[in-house]
Amino acid sequence: MLQNNIVTAAFLVIGDEILSGRTADLNINFLAKNLTELGIILKEVRVVGDYENEIIEAVNALRLKYNYVFTSGGIGPTHDDISSLAIAKAFNQKLVLNSKAEEILYQFYGKNNVNEARLKMAMVPEFASLLDNPVSSAPGFFVENVFVLAGVPKIFQAMFNCCKTNLKFGNKIFSKEIVTNLMESIIAKDLTDLQNEYPNLSIGSYPFENGTSLVFRGVEPTIIDLAISKMSNNINKIKTNSIIEIK
Amino acid sequence: MLQNNIVTAAFLVIGDEILSGRTADLNINFLAKNLTELGIILKEVRVVGDYENEIIEAVNALRLKYNYVFTSGGIGPTHDDISSLAIAKAFNQKLVLNSKAEEILYQFYGKNNVNEARLKMAMVPEFASLLDNPVSSAPGFFVENVFVLAGVPKIFQAMFNCCKTNLKFGNKIFSKEIVTNLMESIIAKDLTDLQNEYPNLSIGSYPFENGTSLVFRGVEPTIIDLAISKMSNNINKIKTNSIIEIK
Numbered sequence: 001m002l003q004n005n006i007v008t009a010a011f012l013v014i015g016d017e018i019l020s021g022r023t024a025d026l027n028i029n030f031l032a033k034n035l036t037e038l039g040i041i042l043k044e045v046r047v048v049g050d051y052e053n054e055i056i057e058a059v060n061a062l063r064l065k066y067n068y069v070f071t072s073g074g075i076g077p078t079h080d081d082i083s084s085l086a087i088a089k090a091f092n093q094k095l096v097l098n099s100k101a102e103e104i105l106y107q108f109y110g111k112n113n114v115n116e117a118r119l120k121m122a123m124v125p126e127f128a129s130l131l132d133n134p135v136s137s138a139p140g141f142f143v144e145n146v147f148v149l150a151g152v153p154k155i156f157q158a159m160f161n162c163c164k165t166n167l168k169f170g171n172k173i174f175s176k177e178i179v180t181n182l183m184e185s186i187i188a189k190d191l192t193d194l195q196n197e198y199p200n201l202s203i204g205s206y207p208f209e210n211g212t213s214l215v216f217r218g219v220e221p222t223i224i225d226l227a228i229s230k231m232s233n234n235i236n237k238i239k240t241n242s243i244i245e246i247k
Numbered sequence: 248m249l250q251n252n253i254v255t256a257a258f259l260v261i262g263d264e265i266l267s268g269r270t271a272d273l274n275i276n277f278l279a280k281n282l283t284e285l286g287i288i289l290k291e292v293r294v295v296g297d298y299e300n301e302i303i304e305a306v307n308a309l310r311l312k313y314n315y316v317f318t319s320g321g322i323g324p325t326h327d328d329i330s331s332l333a334i335a336k337a338f339n340q341k342l343v344l345n346s347k348a349e350e351i352l353y354q355f356y357g358k359n360n361v362n363e364a365r366l367k368m369a370m371v372p373e374f375a376s377l378l379d380n381p382v383s384s385a386p387g388f389f390v391e392n393v394f395v396l397a398g399v400p401k402i403f404q405a406m407f408n409c410c411k412t413n414l415k416f417g418n419k420i421f422s423k424e425i426v427t428n429l430m431e432s433i434i435a436k437d438l439t440d441l442q443n444e445y446p447n448l449s450i451g452s453y454p455f456e457n458g459t460s461l462v463f464r465g466v467e468p469t470i471i472d473l474a475i476s477k478m479s480n481n482i483n484k485i486k487t488n489s490i491i492e493i494k
Contacts, residue, residue: 013292017462018275018276019279019292020279020422021276021277021278021279021281022451024276028272028294032266033268034268041266042267042268043295043296043301044266044294045292046291046294047275048291050451077432078435078438079435079442079450080442080451081452115432116435116436117431152455173267175269184325184364185325188324188325188367189362195326195327203326204269204327205325205326208399217267
């Protein structure tokens with residue numbers, strides 16, 4: 001529904017803790033918002049557990065289908081951190097000790113404190129480029145179009161900011177919203193007609209307790225304003241004073 | 248890593264609003280926790296937008312791979328609610344007006360208030376069974392092993408409770424946790440050894456600001472207790488008084 005130039009992405013969340021319900025994911029919404037800001041369309045999210053084959057399968061499916069893939073989780077020092085190895089295998093690359101990453105860990109922890117577990121965090125696919133980790137030093141990395149980030153939200157967010165210089169941005173997507181106290185079934189027909197009239201807009205209808213939010217998204221703000229104006233008129237015809245807010 | 252009897256599930260979140268970042272999903276964590284309670288292992292989550300082909304492709308991939316698939320979103324009255332049609336197509340079934348669902352809407356809204364948009368919510372795949380919606384009446388449904396629920400969290404949760412009578416439960420999965428103020432890289436080696444000693448346990452390590460949570464999951468509480476006891480001893484050997492809590 002949205003126009004050129006289109007840049008797409010997928011997000012692969014890696015971690016048993018999300019699937020068991022122990023941990024509520026906080027990265028999906030952060031990434032979704034931030035990619036939208038950059039004009040990159042998040043097309044798909046997957047969550048898989050800490051299983052090598054499942055990670056490899058998902059990474060390979062997603063990296064061929066979208067411009068970028070971001071992953072979260074599984075790059076720490078413990079036995080259940082298997083993302084780096086799985087991603088190396090997905091690209092048919094060896095997992096190697098990256099001397100730059102090793103140096104970063106030496107600087108941060110002090111040479112005598114870098115044990116085998118910590119050194120594991122300097123093991124990356126052989127043709128990977130590092131992504132800075134301003135929070136806890138151990139870097140993320142990217143291989144081709146796959147960006148491999150930590151799962152801890154604070155670190156995920158910091159690493160994502162370091163990705164930006166390596167991303168091609170798409171057209172900025174603008175968004176405007178009518179909030180009404182009418183139920184969506186009352187305005188559904190007008191909304192369908194409007195969507196048919198403006199096929200390049202993405203129009204979403206989201207009910208809440210006492211009404212509906214209508215979200216208009218697209219790359220041309222003037223077109224959004226036009227559609228918003230038409231829909232506002234329609235709503236006023238159904239019932240006056242039923243628009244709570246346009247934002 | 249977990250033993251028989253294994254029942255698996257996937258969750259397909261349907262909605263542009265999650266992928267654009269407008270709405271933060273609240274259903275993944277709810278479903279993950281509740282399936283875990285029932286001994287059903289959530290193996291995979293996907294989020295796709297309101298695009299028919301993407302929904303069909305995901306439903307068909309997941310329903311063949313896992314015992315159950317749950318979906319959220321896209322069963323309302325507006326043009327962007329396309330889940331029911333997409334799921335009918337995934338099963339090669341017609342989308343038909345379900346007379347029981349129609350009657351439910353008549354009862355709830357009053358016969359004169361059921362317009363075309365509302366009637367759309369009574370359209371389900373021809374061989375679907377309905378799922379009660381105690382919140383806002385318009386029912387969910389299931390076809391074979393695919394359970395189709397609303398996206399609004401309050402309704403999603405109520406519908407999920409109505410699914411339970413149709414689910415086979417797996418072995419209850421027990422979970423216990425050691426919280427320590429040691430960093431995970433300090434205890435990583437002991438943890439790896441323990442995981443190798445107890446392959447039927449799923450042992451996860453989750454760092455937080457000032458320490459690490461070690462989560463032991465499995466179907467036999469006595470085995471979990473044994474592993475917890477061994478790891479506690481190991482941690483005390485590394486540094487006394489570094490266990491914050493066992494819960």
